[in-house]
Amino acid sequence: MSDSTRTALESCLRQLKCHFTWNLVEGGQSLAEFEDEVCNPARFQNHEFRATVFNLRAYIEHRRGRGEAALEHLRRAEALIQREHAEQAGTRSLVTWGNYAWVYYHLGRLADAQRYVDKVRRVCKKFRSPYRMESAELDFEEGWARLQCGGRHNEKAKVCFEKALEKEPKNPEFASGLAVASYRLDTRPQPQNPVDPLRRAIRLNPDNQYAKVLLALKLQKLKDEGEGDRLVEEALKGAPCASDVLCGAAELYQRKGALDKAAELLTKALEGTPNDAYLHWNIGCLYRTKVLEMLQDAGKNETGKRERLQEAIGQAVHHLKRAEEAGANLPCVCSYLACLHAQAGQYDDAEHFFQKEFSKELSPGARQVLHLRYGNFQLYQLKNEDKAIHHFIQGMKIDQESKENEKMKNKLRKIACIRLSKNKGDAMALHLLAFLQELSGDVCPADDNSESRLDSGSFLYSASFAEE
Incomplete structure (x- = not known):
């Protein structure tokens, strides 16, 4: 040529x-x-x-x-x-x-x-x-490709489907694409209510089970759970093996606090793709949430609680390890495993996964969370106060205002106060108070009982187990 x-x-x-x-x-x-x-x-x-x-x-x-x-x-x-x-x-x-x-x-x-x-x-x-x-089919194809890519592509995907629907307003495939794009964009600074596009998609194609699940999730947020529950049951009956339907339904049940039902649905989705890292990740995080809830109810003396706690830890570790071994780019998976092993008293395994997480390229926020978790591990499990102090300080030096930052401030202040109560001339305690004063002046107590999400698109929690 x-x-x-x-x-x-x-x-x-x-x-x-x-x-x-x-x-x-x-x-x-x-x-x-x-x-x-x-x-x-x-x-x-x-x-x-x-x-x-x-x-x-x-x-x-x-x-x-x-x-x-x-x-x-x-x-x-x-x-x-x-x-x-x-x-x-x-x-x-x-x-x-x-x-x-x-x-x-x-x-x-x-x-x-x-x-x-x-x-x-x-x-x-x-x-x-x-x-x-210019073709409705080409607009449709580009729209689905962009939806599959997520992120900032959702806005462009919505435009593609709107162009396709201008040419063929009663096409159920195009309506379905617009409905999904609208649902994705509902969390943006300028929310776009997806209820009408989702109802339109279902009306044009009553067998669109995924649209039913998305509508149910939206109605749940609008406190209309009756219709939402009916739609999810209908979708699961119509597409009992579809992974997107099962994952969406699992999210709805997780929001309701029905963690066992959510895990059951995700496990069913796993049957079709037993090595899928994302499904293992989501199941592992559901069991991790169960562990957190059991630890928060530590004052209740329920028969068999310890056994159920160990079972939940085991399930969480199993699925998160499967996700980690698959090499997918999943947030905090190693630090989740580290905290679970620490809770189970398996400190060598915990140390291994903490160091593996530290070796990764992390965002400032994720590294700050990691310093908090590792500091807690050193303080509560290994009883190494000096290492805990070091990591709390390193976490606070990251220029990131967050609940984790406030937690580390409070922990350092408490450590300093306890040391001074034993020795008013404790050099480390005086250094810590000077450090805190230099950073932000008076330190107000933070709420250590709350959990925070890493991002709005996920139904996975991120917090250390060893919080006070």
């Missing part, structure tokens, strides 16, 4: 509407983080856009330098489109063909790349467009 022909091919490739031209990996986001987002089983793994998932996996495989694996995913996407959308196969295949062209181009197989560019051109030519066209 001559230089001029190659340049012309590159120009055509840039005009295609496909995953290679949509800028799906956000700035600052690693490929591992992107893959974790895309492969989350709670994100529509059981719906009509399975071709979208294959295309996304092809894009990821290409980015990892595995071109042949990328081509295999594209073959699966193309076969699915031919089987399920035979009448619209040409239009529906445009994104997949665009991806084919880009993968072949990067593999150096320029003739194959040109062949797929020509396939796109032949379809678009019918609509008087060279290599891209």
